[in-house]
Amino acid sequence: MxxxxxxxxxxxxxxxxxxxxxxxxxxxxxxxxxxxxxxxxxxxxxxxxxxxxxxxxxxxxxxxxxxxxxxxxxxxxxxxxxxxxxxxxxxxxxxxxxxxxxxxxxxxxxxxxxxxxxxxxxxxxxxxxxxxxxxxxxxxxxxxxxxxxxxxxxxxxxxxxxxxxxxxxxxxxxxxxxxxxxxxxxxxxxxxxxxxxxxxxxxxxxxxxxxxxxxxxxxxxxxxxxxxxxxxxxxxxxxxxxxxxxxxxxxxxxxxxxxxxxxxxxxxxxxxxxxxxxxSAFTDPYVDPDSNEHNAFDPDFTYEVKTWVGEIAKPVVEDERDVINRAVTEELEHVLSGNVDADGVFRGQVKAFGEWRKLGSDYVIYPPKDFKLPKGPTTYVGPFSIHVATYERIRKNSNLSDADWAQFESLADQHGGFLLFRNGLRVLPYGRVDNDFFQIETNRSINAGREYWNARRMFGRVAISREKNPNLRDKAGREGFIDNRSAKALRALVMNILKRAAYEYFGSNSSLRKEILPEIQARNLAEKAEAERRELAKKNAQKFRGRLKKALPALMDLYESTSQVVTETSIESQQQLEDAQATIDRLSERLSDLRVTGAPSRLGSAEEDYRRFRTLFAEMQERLKLLEDKRATAIEKINPAKPEELAQKQLNSHASRLQSRLRSWRKSIDELQGSERDRVNALFDERNKIFHSLAMPLVEQVRLKRLGLDEALEQMKLLQAKLNTENEDTFQSYLDTLEVMSENINIELVARQGIADNAALRDDLNQLNQVAQLGVTVEILGHEFSSNERMVREGIRQIKAAGEVPGTHLVVKLQT
Incomplete structure (x- = not known):
């Protein structure tokens, strides 16, 4: 039964x-x-x-x-x-x-x-x-x-x-x-x-x-x-x-x-x-209707995550297309975008080191010769689109400005990754830190310079669709594709595209990189020096204006209070001589304290104040000279009994003033050296700990088997090189400056003179540019006059020729 x-x-x-x-x-x-x-x-x-x-x-x-x-x-x-x-x-x-x-x-x-x-x-x-x-x-x-x-x-x-x-x-x-x-x-x-x-x-x-x-x-x-x-x-x-x-x-x-x-x-x-x-990247942020892609979708769909405490809402995740999008990534120095057709051939455009090297569909990458693309109805991949952009990780190698480079470093921390979207919606887990479907980090662990791409410092995605790529099917748990022939072929095609672009344009094997990188590094070094020069000039100008602002009112008070000092000073006795010398000493010391040096080449709004200061200062120096002349005449007339005592008294007075100022400088220098020593010690402590704090998570990831040993060692090597460069930039320049100072070279004077020379050269360059523009204008006018002259001569010739033929009338239009 x-x-x-x-x-x-x-x-x-x-x-x-x-x-x-x-x-x-x-x-x-x-x-x-x-x-x-x-x-x-x-x-x-x-x-x-x-x-x-x-x-x-x-x-x-x-x-x-x-x-x-x-x-x-x-x-x-x-x-x-x-x-x-x-x-x-x-x-x-x-x-x-x-x-x-x-x-x-x-x-x-x-x-x-x-x-x-x-x-x-x-x-x-x-x-x-x-x-x-x-x-x-x-x-x-x-x-x-x-x-x-x-x-x-x-x-x-x-x-x-x-x-x-x-x-x-x-x-x-x-x-x-x-x-x-x-x-x-x-x-x-x-x-x-x-x-x-x-x-x-x-x-x-x-x-x-x-x-x-x-x-x-x-x-x-x-x-x-x-x-x-x-x-x-x-x-x-x-x-x-x-x-x-x-x-x-x-x-x-x-x-x-x-x-x-x-x-x-x-x-x-x-x-x-x-x-x-x-x-945060639930919908494709890299869709652009003006781009050259044909398998990317804008799903017309917004999303957000908020937390609520009472009636106060705080955003946790927002639609990131205002933060990171196609336009933003195309500002990066390396960009690769285009389409892969049903035969696995990539056609698109590439930007390297800040310049578009090929546009539209001019950049072509064929599948590897030893790769056989599946063509069966249940195995074919179908056409897809790709867009990826990145930047130089080491600042001195980058074409970006300091501000842009820092901005993309910050963006990469939150939005970096190579993602995958189907019909404009995210396919997980692609793009997560612990996922390496396209073996980007695996290849980097073999040779980071040659392979170049860094999954944590790149922005981009592969765009597929359910209509054109039906064999790329999700696992039941939505954790990636079923590992069928179609998924394997997609991975191989994308890996080949990234590899070829790195070899030809971005990586250490690229002839373009070898050619252009020294120029970029030299330009960045010059720009860094120029930026530091501008910063120093700005600080010097601020210090000068501050001293001038403080000194001018004091000088005006001194000028007013001593308006009658020359006429009111009478030297008829030795006591009056000593009193006159005390007045000269007092005024000399006061003027010395009010001296303002290091005027920048461009004073701006302080120009009028500085002109007034110089005028008053010169007039005060003239008053001192008149008093000194009066003292010299009085010495001959009075003929002091013990001139050596007056000389000794003056020596003691000058020595006292010098020692007072030296004590003041020494106190300021001791305070500054103390605070600077504390700052440098704290900086050393911080730099000593930073490598351990950044590298230790790599060890933990290796222990948890989230990161391969080779990749962890490579990342540690790159981290050590990056920190070593930063330390050298910080401490070697500091040491060089101290060595120069130990030789008693006035760095501030050298820098100020360099800034002044630079400003003068810029003025000369501007004048030369103006003269050059004038020359171009004269050349254009000369060319126009010559053309008009030829037209007039040709018109006259035609008139004469027409006059020789009976019944001929000729109208000649001259343009001026």
């Missing part, structure tokens, strides 16, 4: 298909955002509320679901997109063009289990009622439950105010999956046995854990969904008539780690970095 039996599905199947299939929380968010895209949403967002029990919510403005659609589609696992109802109604597409489905397996909605166990779904289709459902994904973890015994409470309502009244009933119905309902005694018995068995098994394995059924019941009973959790949703605000909301309680730690209340540590920082790097 033959019997027929059907598969019986355990509840745990849903857990296997959902939570266990998704690699991590950001990937789950990405999947749910793609579901919103498939529902023709224009906007999707994730909001995390920093409550006593944090809540997360994903909102979209897609076409939403009616009650019937929720039952027939959302609650049916594995609804394949090929058999789903086509979204052909224009109002469902909200004016958008038809989109290719991103979800293919009908299980994307199950990834919401990765966000947290308790889920409230609220959806609305235009012209239909709201539909709401409540479920706890942990119920599906019980291996002793049959799937058909789990019942999801679903309701519908017309106004948003009704949801609060319906929630208690939804929670009560959900708990029936733990204790059963008197209305279904047989089901209640099965549930009782299943939960008792599961609780006993779990507690036998770990006596300290709470029974799973009690833990689930506690969550359901204590969960709170408030109005504020719905307020950011455009449907709830009345701005849209359609969309879907997913509200989650007991959220994943990756979501909690985004909250301001979570104290940052090494683990939290890594979680935040991975979360940002996964979601």
């Amino acid at each position: 033959i019997e027929t039996q059907a598969f019986r599905t355990q509840a745990r199947t849903v857990d296997h298909l959902g939570r266990e299939q998704i690699a991590d929380c950001p990937t789950a968010v990405s999947e749910l955002w793609k579901n919103a895209y498939d529902a023709y949403a224009r906007n999707v967002s994730l909001h995390i509320f920093d409550d006593a029990e944090p809540v997360a919510a994903i909102f979209d403005d897609g076409h939403g679901m009616s009650y019937e659609e929720f039952l027939d589609r959302w609650l049916v696992i594995g609804t394949d997109s090929k058999f789903e109802k086509e979204v052909s109604d224009e109002k469902d597409r909200d004016g958008l063009k038809k989109r290719s489905k991103q979800g293919q397996k009908g299980i994307g909605r199950l990834s919401s289990a990765n966000l947290g166990p308790l889920l409230l779904v609220v959806s609305k289709r235009k012209g239909e009622s709201f539909v709401a459902a409540l479920l706890d994904w942990r119920i599906f973890e019980n291996p002793y439950l049959v799937l058909s015994d789990i019942q999801i409470p679903v309701t519908r309502f017309e106004k948003k105010s009704e949801l609060g009244q319906l929630l208690p009933g939804l929670f009560d119905s959900l708990t029936d999956n733990l204790w059963g309902s008197p209305a279904e005694p047989e089901r209640a018995k099965r549930l009782k046995v299943a939960w008792e068995t599961y609780d006993r098994i779990m507690q036998e394995s770990d006596p300290e854990i709470e029974a799973p059924s009690n833990r689930i019941a506690g969550t359901i009973i204590n969960a709170v969904f408030e109005d504020k959790h719905f307020e950011p949703w455009s449907v709830w605000k009345g701005e849209k008539e359609h969309g879907t909301a997913l509200i989650v309680s007991e959220i994943n730690y990756d979501l909690r780690a985004q909250l301001p209340s979570i104290e940052p540590d090494g683990n939290v920082d890594k979680i935040r970095e991975a979360f940002f790097s996964t979601l």
Whole structure:
């Protein structure tokens, strides 16, 4: 006798298909955002509320679901997109063009289990009622439950105010999956046995854990969904008539780690970095309608992540196209972009060291000779587009300005990576730090200079589409492509394109690099010296203006107070002679203190003040000279009895003043040397520790097998070389300056004279340019006059010729 039996599905199947299939929380968010895209949403967002029990919510403005659609589609696992109802109604597409489905397996909605166990779904289709459902994904973890015994409470309502009244009933119905309902005694018995068995098994394995059924019941009973959790949703605000909301309680730690209340540590920082790097480039930022690519898409889709503390929202992830886009990357010094056709041939353009070397489709790269491109209907790759840009990691090798180079260094920390997009949406995990699908870092570990590309310091992507590249299919867990012949061929083609461009234009084997790099380095060195010269000139000008601002009022007071000093000074006796000498000494010392030196070549607004200062200073020097002349005449007339005593007294006075000023300088120098010694010691301490702090994470990544040993050693070598260059620039120049100073060379005077000479040369150059422009103008005028002269002569000749022929009339138009 033959019997027929059907598969019986355990509840745990849903857990296997959902939570266990998704690699991590950001990937789950990405999947749910793609579901919103498939529902023709224009906007999707994730909001995390920093409550006593944090809540997360994903909102979209897609076409939403009616009650019937929720039952027939959302609650049916594995609804394949090929058999789903086509979204052909224009109002469902909200004016958008038809989109290719991103979800293919009908299980994307199950990834919401990765966000947290308790889920409230609220959806609305235009012209239909709201539909709401409540479920706890942990119920599906019980291996002793049959799937058909789990019942999801679903309701519908017309106004948003009704949801609060319906929630208690939804929670009560959900708990029936733990204790059963008197209305279904047989089901209640099965549930009782299943939960008792599961609780006993779990507690036998770990006596300290709470029974799973009690833990689930506690969550359901204590969960709170408030109005504020719905307020950011455009449907709830009345701005849209359609969309879907997913509200989650007991959220994943990756979501909690985004909250301001979570104290940052090494683990939290890594979680935040991975979360940002996964979601910040959800849509292709490198699409440009004016570019030469033909397989790149702008999905017309925006996204964001926000955290909420009370009524204050803080952005965590925003659509990054305003920060990093095609236009920004084309400002980099190395750019490669174009298309790869069905035969694997790349045609595009390349920019190297700041100049476009080939444009349009002039740059051609053929597949490797030993590579055979698969052509079968289930193996071919299809055409795709590529855009990638980078910059020189070592500053002295770069064509970029200091500001631009620093900006791209900062951008690379957050937005660097070589990504992959399908129909304009991110395909994970490509572009993550721990993914090396195109073997960029593997090749660098062999020879970083020759291979050149650095995944952490490049911006770009490969663009594919579901229509032209159907054989590039995702794994069930959305963690990359199934490793079929098509995926292998794509990898080989892209690797070859990057390799050929590096060999021909960017890397250490490139003849262009060998030719142009010395010029760039020399120019950067000259620009650095010029920048330092300008900075020194600026500081000197500031110091001079400060001294002038302080000295001019004091000099004016001195000038006014000594207006009668010459006429009022009478020297008729030795005492008066000594008094006159004291006045001369006092005025000389005061003038010496007020002396202002080191005037820059261009004073700007201080020009008038400096002219006045020089005039007053010269007049004060003249007064001193008159007093000294008066003293000389008096000495001859008085003929002091003991002139040596006066001379000794004057010597003591001068010596005292000199010593006073020397003590003042010594005090200032000691203070400056002390603070400088402290600064240099702190700088040495900092530079001693920096390599260890930057290199130690590489050792940790090797231990965790996230980084290969060869790659780690190569990165350490590059880091050591970079820090060694920075240290040399910092300390060797400092040492050279000290050595020059030890030889008593006045560096400030040399620098000031160099600045003055430079300014004078610039003035001469400007005059020469003006003379050259005048010469060009004269040459142009001379050419015009010569042309007009020839025209006049030709006109006269034609007139004479016409006069010799009877009946001929000639009109000649002369242009001046």
